[in-house]
Amino acid sequence: MDPVTEQTAALPGVNTPDAMPPERPIAMPQQPLKSWSRSDERKPLRPEAWTTPWASRILVWTGAIVATGFGAREMYRVVEVGGVTALEWALLALFVVNFAWIALAFASGVIGFFALVGRPALVQPALPDRLTTRTALVMPIYNEQPSRVFGAVQAAYEDVQKLGFGAHFDCFLLSDTTDPDVWIAEERAFLELRQSLGPDARIYYRHRAKNHRRKAGNIEDFVKRWGGGYDHMLVLDADSLMTGHAVIALAAAMEADPDAGIIQTLPLVINRNTLFARLQQFASRVYGPVIASGIAVWYGRDGNYWGHNAIIRTEAFAEGAGLPDLPGKPPFGGLILSHDFVEAALIRRKGWAVYMLPRIEGSYEESPPSLIDVGQRDRRWCQGNLQHSGLLGTRGLHPLSRHHFLNGIFSYLASPFWMFMLLCGIALALQSKFIRPEYFTDEFSLFPAWPRFDAERALTLFGVTMVILIAPKVFGLIVYLLHGPSRRAGGGAIRIVISAILEIILSSLFAPIMMLVQSGSVFQILAGGATGWNPQRRDDGSIPFADIVRRHKWHTALGVVTLGAGAAIAPSLVAWMSPTIAGLLLAIPLSWLSGHLGTGLALKRLGLMLIPEETHVPEIATAAKANGQRLAAAGVDGADALVTLHDDQRFFVEHERMLPVAPRRQKGAIEPDRVMAAAKLSEAETLGDAIVWLNQKERTVVLHDRALLGLLARLPKDAPSPAE
Structure with missing residues (x-):
């Protein structure tokens, strides 16, 4: 017997259950x-359940068209004075x-307001009387802090168990982690969780x-190998949290509707403390329900999917959501990045319903802690949404599925359009100020071509635009205030009203900064620049001030230039552009303030930007936090992977058990990282040598290779003393 195996064969805890259940494959073409x-x-x-909400759709589209027509007419009258130039x-x-x-968002908000008011x-x-189906709670993870992630999963699992429906739900943590230290920390957290909850x-x-x-492939791998054992899968993000009531309600809704393919919830932002994150948290809680209710009403059964906090029928996903690669190279070709929209569209094309239940309480998520973090996340989302332009011509899609694609595309194109x-x-202001008008051109005209504006009408139109822009927030605020428990x-x-005013002001100042950030992302992608897949920051915390200055110095410079140009042309122009100019001039301090923990906590102490989930913290959030702290105290985070495996023989064996069977290596196929790792381990005299010599890729190879793990295990921790 191998010496390492001989040492560990009788260790307690080795005969624990397998990390994964037996495979139940299902085809996913x-x-x-x-x-x-x-x-x-x-x-x-x-078929009787397939009622199309024609009345609400007609109201939304008619309202949007009428409002747009009014705005176009008024804007034309603003610029038509003296003729319209190019x-x-x-x-x-x-x-x-x-x-x-x-205008479309406004019309949708009106529908949501009347659906929720009162x-x-x-x-x-x-809770249902009983369930007859099995659901997999699936959480894909990628280089996340294990104690937080596993603590949240434990809280959801125990909440379902407590309600008496545990036999119908299995939890899966599907890791795509590339950092070897984080990977080993995940395995340690998993074993700690198993020990805490028991072998069953x-x-x-x-x-x-x-x-x-990436994430789409992670979910696809699970469905193909284990999906046959489950009627549904409830997909969670690494920052998601769902109560047992919400989880069970989604499973019951799926059982009650045999034509449902995806049922999406409204995840509310919680657990946030920086200024920017608290703004998002407040907006999510106060305005989010009206916006979500509106789209749920008029989308009906032709809705969309946001990639998490939603339940999916496994059969529908397997038979309808197998994603191909797009032709061409990234950023527009290759792997589909924003896969959730596409999966929803293909599942709807297959004849399954996709809809939202926005009033289910107990669906939560977190948000990025600062403006810069949002910009980094948006870079990937921007590429994914612009990539959907190549999917608009997909055969057989429902018209609203194409609308979802267009909606996502324009959510990023809106920024450069605003900038232009x-x-x-x-x-135009420069032209009217500094360029002499040409009264007599080669073309016959009764009036000279001279850029002039109807200032009074322009001011009125500006006011109307602001009303339409802010109205959905006002609708949400009214609904929120009318509900006594939420208000108190x-x-x-x-x-609450002061908080809403503060949120509108700060959002208006952040908007021009995000406009330039998103415009830069759009231009880079259109120029052929693809994005990577970096893990998101989840914790509160500020970014070094030097990084903030580096990222926003050109935004500030543009604000200075715009202010100077506006002042030279006309003070009225500066007044008209004041929100944009102010946001750009203050880009650096605003960005710093956005991630400042003290400012967010000060507002919380004053009772501003407060949400009910902070006054009455959901039990599951408290449980998830306590579980995470317990796992962190057990030391699962932050340890060196090689040291952990070398020093803990029980864990060494468990790690080997969790490794899949290694594929047979093709003769003559040399893997450079494996060769280098083997050479370094062979020459290493101590564990310290291996730690210093192996780079991250080589460490990852070692952790996957049983033979190399054997070499690692044989290394002494310290060099022998000279006396020995």
Whole structure:
């Protein structure tokens, strides 16, 4: 017997349950994009439930079209004085596109307001008498802090167990982690969790050696190998948290609707303390329900999927959501990044319903802690959404699925359109100030081409635009204030109104900064620059001031130039652009303030930006935090992977048990990282040598290779003393 195996064979705890259950494979074919037949669409089992909300759709689209028509007419009258120049036509076109965007959101908000007014925005769902199906709670993770992630999963698992429905739910942590230290920390957290919950706990863990196709590939791998054992899967992000009531309610909703493919919840932001994160948290809680209710009403069963905090029928996902790669190279070709929109569209194409239940209480998430963190996350989302332009022509899609694609695309194109509109306004003002009008051109005209504006009408239109832009927030605020428990738990009406005003002001100042950040992302992607896949920062904390200055110095410089140009042209122009100019001039201190923990906590102490989930903290959030602290105290985070494996023989054996069977190496195929790792381990005299010599890729190879692990285990921890 191998000496290492001989040493560890009798260790206590080695005969623990497998990290994953037996595989239950299910086919998941790749879906065609350029071919589709109606015969490929399934027939609904309950056609009477397929009611299309035509009335609300007509109201939304009619309202958006009428409002856009009004805005276009008024803007034309603003610029038509003395004739419309080419630059004014460009300004008009950009204004209409942006106005149409906010008009649609306004019309949707009206629908959401009337759907919720007089009713609580969130309701704890009643528990069903029984369940007959099995659901997998699936959480893909990528280089996250293990104690936090595993603590949240434990809280959700125990909450479901406490309600008596534990037999119907299994939990899966699906790791795509590439950092070897984090990977080993995940395994230690998993074993700690298993020890805490007992050997019968149905919590499982799987680590992929290669994160092929990223998150979409991670979920696809699970479905293909284990999906056959589950009727549904409830997909969570690494920062997601769901109560047992919410989890069970989603499973019951799926059982009650045999045609449902995806049911999405509204995840509310909680546990946030920096200024920027508290703004997002307050907006999510106060405005989010009205916005979500509006789109839920008029989308009906033709909705969208946000990638997490949603339950998916495994059969629907397997038969309809196999993603192909897009033709061409990144950023527009290759792997589909924003896969959730596409999965929803393909599942709907297959004949399954996709809809939202926005009033289910107990669906939570977290948000990035600062403006810079949001910009980094948005860079990847921007590429994924712009990539959807190549999917608009996919055969067989429902019209609203194409609308979801367009909506996502324009959510990023809106920023450069806004920027171009501002530049057009500045150019027109410069033209009228410094360029002599040409009264007599080669073309016959009764009037000279001279850029002039109807200032009074422009001011009125600006006011109307602001009203339409802010109205959905006001709708959400009214619904929130009318609900007594929410109003009292949120600090009372006066504090809530002050918080809403503060949120609107700060959001207006942050908006021009995000406009330039997103515009830069759009231009880089259009120029062919693809993005990577970096883990998100979850914790509160500030960014070094030097990094903030480096990232925002050009935004500040543009604010200075805009202020100077505006002041030279006309004071009225400065007044009109004051929110944009102020945001850019203050970009550096605003960005610093956004991630400042003390400012956010000071507002919390004053009762501002307070949400009910802070006054009455959900039990599951308290449990998740306590679980995470316990795991952190057990030392699962931050240890060196090689030291951990070398020093803990029991864990060494458990790690080997969790490794998949190594694929047979093709003769003559040399893996440079493995060769280098083997050479370094062979020459190392102590564990310290191996730690110093092995780089991160070589460490990862060692952790995957049983033979190299054997070499590591044989190394003495310290060099022998000279006397020995």
